[in-house]
Every structure is written in C-alpha cells, then in structure tokens.
Amino acid sequence: MAMVMSMRWAGVTPEQYDTVRDAVDWEEVPGVGGQVHVAWFDDQGLHVTDVWESQQAFEAFFTERLAPAVQKAGIAGIPETGFSPLHRRFVAPGVSGAA
Numbered sequence: 130m131a132m133v134m135s136m137r138w139a140g141v142t143p144e145q146y147d148t149v150r151d152a153v154d155w156e157e158v159p160g161v162g163g164q165v166h167v168a169w170f171d172d173q174g175l176h177v178t179d180v181w182e183s184q185q186a187f188e189a190f191f192t193e194r195l196a197p198a199v200q201k202a203g204i205a206g207i208p209e210t211g212f213s214p215l216h217r218r219f220v221a222p223g224v225s226g227a228a
Contacts, residue, residue, distance in 0.1 A: 130183070130214050130215070131164065131180055131181065131182055131183075131214070131215040131218070132180070132181050132182075132183060132184050132187070132212045132213065132214060132215060133178065133179070133180055133212065133213045133214075133215050134177070134178070134179040134180075134181055134184070134187050134210065134211070134212055135176075135177070135178055135210070135211045135212075135213070136175070136176070136177040136178075136179075136208045136209065136210045136211075137173065137174065137175070137176055137208060137209045138174050138175040138177075138204070138206065138208035138209070139173055139174040139206060140174045140205065140206060141170075141174045141175035141204055142170075142174075143170055145202050145203070145204050146168060146170075146175055148198075148202045149195070149198045149199055149202050149204070152198040152201065152202070153194050153195055153198045155194075156227050160181075160186070160187075160189075160190035160194065161186060161189070161190070162181050162182035162183060162186025162187070162189075162190070163179065163180075163181055163182075163186070163187070163190060164179075164180040164181060164182065164218075165178075165179060165180040165218070165220075166178075166179050167179070175208075180215055180218060184212045187212075
C-alpha cells in the first residue's frame with residue numbers, strides 16, 4: 130500500500146537541501162518506490178511531503194542514499210517523520226517533472 134511520508138526538519142536551509150538534492154540526484158535517479166516529492170521552507174526549516182510505495186522503500190532510500198549526503202552537507206539533528214496510508218492521489222493534467 131502506498132504511504133504518505135511527512136517530514137519536518139528544523140533548521141535545514143534551502144541551500145543545504147539543494148546540496149543534498151544535487152548529491153543524491155533523486156530527480157534523475159529516483160529512489161526505488163518513490164512516487165511524488167514536494168518540499169518547502171518556513172521559518173522553522175524544511176518540510177517535505179512524499180508518496181512512497183511503502184514505508185520500507187522510503188527507509189531504504191534514506192539509509193542508502195540520503196543519510197550519507199545529509200551527513201556530508203553538515204545537516205544536524207533528526208527530522209520529525211510520520212507515515213500515513215495514501216487514500217487518493219491526483220496529479221493535474223499537464224503537470225510533470227521538477228519545478
């Protein structure tokens with residue numbers, strides 16, 4: 130069953146996010162089981178909402194690919210992460226790719 134992953138990571142900056150994104154290259158080489166990724170920032174830090182085919186798929190991606198790049202980028206702390214079963218997904222016609 131597909132899962133929605135919600136993450137909040139206090140103190141992470143857009144520059145750190147971009148450094149990790151470039152190192153992991155998930156837009157060109159997506160994580161196995163990753164379906165949708167949305168990220169934004171506020172005065173608290175980074176917020177992410179993803180859809181994954183399973184919680185285990187996200188955890189494997191985090192351990193194998195994301196964590197080493199996070200450490201190399203000097204990002205401190207541990208994100209608050211939660212998972213919920215996906216009820217429905219809609220992607221508007223004409224919407225695709227990274228923005």
